[in-house]
Amino acid sequence: MTTPTSIVVAGAGQAGLQIAASLRQAGYDGSLVLVGDEAHLPYQRPPLSKAFLKRESDADKLLLRANDFFTTNAIDLALGGGVESIDRTKRRVVLKDGLSLPYDKLAIATGVRARPLELVGARLANVHTLRSIGDANALLDGIEAGGDIVIVGGGFIGLEVAASAASLGKKVTVLEASPRVMGRAVAPETSAFFESMHAGLGVSVRTSAQIAKIRGDERATGVELCDGTVIPCDLVLIGVGAVPNVEIASTAGIACANGVVVDAQCRTSDPDILAVGDCASHPNPFGNGLFRLESVQNAIDQSKVAAGTMLGGEKEYNVAPWFWSDQGPFKLQTTGLPIDVEERVIRGSTEDGKFSVFHLRSGRITAVDSVNAPADHMISRRLVAARTAATAGILGDPSTDLKTLL
Template identity: 45%
Template sequence: MNRIVVIGAGQAGASLVAKLRALGFSGQITLIGEESVPPYQRPPLSKAYLLGEMTQERLFLRPESFYVDQRIDLHLGAAVDHIDRGEQLVRLGDKVLPYDALALTTGSTPRRLPAMIGGALGGVHVVRTLADVDAMAPDFTAGRRVVIVGGGYIGLEAAAVAAKKGLQVTVLEMAPRILQRVAAPETSAAIQALHEGHGVRFMLATGLERIEGDSHVTGVALSDGTRLDADFVIAGIGVTPATDLAEAAGLMVENGIKVDAQGRTSDPHIWAAGDCAAFPYRGTSLRLESVQNAIDQAELVAGNMLGAGKEYDPVPWFWSDQYDMKLQIAGLNTGYDRVVVRQSDAPSHWYFAGDKFLAVDAMGDARAFMVGKRLLEMGRSPDPAALADPQRDLKALLRA
């Protein structure tokens, strides 16, 4: 195998090509990205970068010289037109790039508010790319009014930055509580209280009827008849896997590009990793949107493209920065029926299904996160009574 092409220059794509070289692959590597800048970190975009605490150059995962030094052909600002599986070609404008193996690390795209309710007005933003954040940054001026649609992690991180910069912040959530799909009521309540302590207003079980304005946002009309003045709107209503290329190429797609445990798609010459990939996980199909997954899965796929033959069986973990509190999550809480609260200055919430430990939400408690993650890696379930006792040493649970 002499030629590997990787489509998608985000965290997964950058990790994959770097790992190929680290593993000794000496053939041609091409990395294609639609954005005009080199691969960069996304998590700081809606936090440190938007706050002005991080420069654009510090976002870059590696300097551009890395790709030159590692003989990685980097195509930026380039959109792939077509994948020809029969000829094993990628068509990129007037370029034709042959491949022996192809990897799709196309990531995900943000859901946008419909144009018919005002989603195309000036001042309606999403948070995904560097260009998205650069476009909204001038609106983050003290005293301005922002309505954030969606009480998930992306919307809440934007709310935290807006509140810190002195804006008037309202969060709309159609569900009865924030984070309803991903967190227990205990975690939702703690995060909401943190935001309310910084002046954020929440309107729960409330939908958006329309965004008002002629060419630019002036306000929003809500499902309960309320009208709010607004200078701009941020849509934090989730993402969808970027599967258009895969679908057009005839690959199997099911809530993401379907891959086997090694990361191979329905075409033996094509692989996928990161946000876009749906992989087998303990009897089901799973797609993860996290930095950890993008790196780990991409590096595993790099090895498997070279014949390693390893299967992906992660212990998922995530984080979200909310003001000065870091929420760290280990595991997946799907199917939980009980939450054990460990109450302290930095509380943690431990999810169980019966006696089986599933996940932990650690709010500013790095030790709880690390112990929970290690327990999951060991396949062990701690004593709930010991967890609930803040006087018990968490690390002792690893020896019990």
Template identity: 55%
Template sequence: MRSAEVLAAQEISLRLGTKVTGIDRASHTVLTDIESLHYDRLVFATGTRPRALVLPGADLTGLYTLRGIEDADALGTALQAAHNVVIIGGGFIGLEVAATARTKGLSATVIEAAPRVMARAVAPEVSRWFEAMHRSMGTQVLTGAGVSAIEGTVRVEAVILSDGSRLLADLVLVGIGAVPNAELALAAGLPCPNGIEVDAQGRTSDPDIFAVGDCALHPNPYAGGLFRLESVQNAIDQAKVVAAALLGETVAYNAVPWFWSDQGNVKLQTTGLPINPDSHVLRGNPTEGRFTVFHIRDGVIIAADSVNMPADHMYARRLVAARATVAPTTLADLGIPLKSLLEATP
């Protein structure tokens, strides 16, 4: 993403093809397969890896995950020769790939163990709308369904569901979440309950070691406790906080979480964390394909899901940050601009 000249000008030494094998905290040394490096401060930015499918047949050819550019290239090539695509996991990645498969004229089936797609990320109304949208594209969406095995000899031929049903498949995408790459930190004796635990500045229990991005379990004010975010937004905003800490500044991470997902010609944008809402408010008309659903807890806007409503998303981010309280009838009224609600928020 940056040329060698740019990195050199910033006095950044980039070691590609170098594997870290251990951290010696006592001597402040990073051990690699090539050399040992001394550190004054150390930052883990190790990210995550796709959660593996642990089932009979999971080692067959034709199963894919999607994380890095190499994965995307391999999947893109495989889709050119595929006919029956089965996707295990109805999250953002699974639904994005399903939409892509259908635009290519391929058969697509999404299997989701939860009662609805994107259950952890969006409101029930939004899940239902996307399920209907994908079905209208010709995708078979199976919710509350489990997988018991992958069938085939050398290459995948079918996916067997928990109820015994058999789905023909010559390509299977596994999108069942991610696992933080915390093994090096754990081996170094750092707390890693679900990622590398850090404080509001990104500092671990060792004052000279930090963690940032998808691998960092951090105190998040919108989660009400420790939370691990897998998003571009978090990686960028948290990196700024850690950089400040490395320079001796104290800046607490408090950025409003936000995410997006492009599925077919539909853009979903979410903000906040929909943790234990007690009600939802619909703004707009789902039948027109343009609407926002606000998540409310104790009268406070804690999150919002916007479908093809980018302006709503931008104002919703600010309303969530302000912890705004707005009457449901007012929030739902399209005649009242969200901007005016923000201006009225103390």
């Protein structure tokens, strides 16, 4: 393989930054341009729903790297616009400001955007989504203006914001369409624990809640459910998932399916174009078929593999997924993919607020939820990666040293 002399990274979030940093760490000394649609330097998104909303952090503290990092590492920045299109024939990307950049290798790390809610009233002035610093600032202004809050969606973002707002003394209602919160990501026991925990914080959590419309003229004044119930509010947050930003890839004829489709080395259907992070749909060995994972871990680990691929490496991305969510005084940490689970085992006590739920399939550990149990989580990442066989009796016994299962 000929070593590339010009690399463009489309996307300046966690994944885009990691590719750029990994390329330089691997000794790549050619042209390297990081293109982002936001004007900010690459920053952390997880705190936006927590510390940032409570003013325990600010935009500067969120930065992943200071400006001098990019100067020192000769990483050129093109921020505040993003990529408009890819010309695969000429091997150039056209930016939204009209500038054209050549590439030998291109990485697509365009992330996701908040999924819109196609509902009457969803575009009223005080109806928010949360993805960027700009979104967080607008949401924070609304929260601090006072009044009651309705959060549509009982996933990680919705519940994190609910806990943050409740800690500020706000009246919060969470509406989840499914029978339980975080239903696709964690065990029923974990969902039940967090529903109870949020109730203890003063948050009203309504599951199986089907929304008919958001009431109001210029501003939302309430959320109406399909059963006719109206929940008055002064602010609405929509947190119903995310949509991958694949437009520049699909328009260029690159294969997409719930994300930009890549192989185990992060290559797209065009071998000179790679995709990573939230926007990439990849073959995950811990599941069946293609998966698109939205997490810091996935963005970092996948980008390290992609950087190596660009420079001629053949390492495959096969890391066991892991994730965390801070909600009030509790830290939820998960690892693995809870698919086709046949048995669940609780280790510890849900009443004490320190426990883990092991997901088993064919007698092997496929996923683990840990609540305020960081030691369990760290060893569970290794147990899932090794597809460890274990019985319910062993896992549920608090005297069992989990390390002995490896």
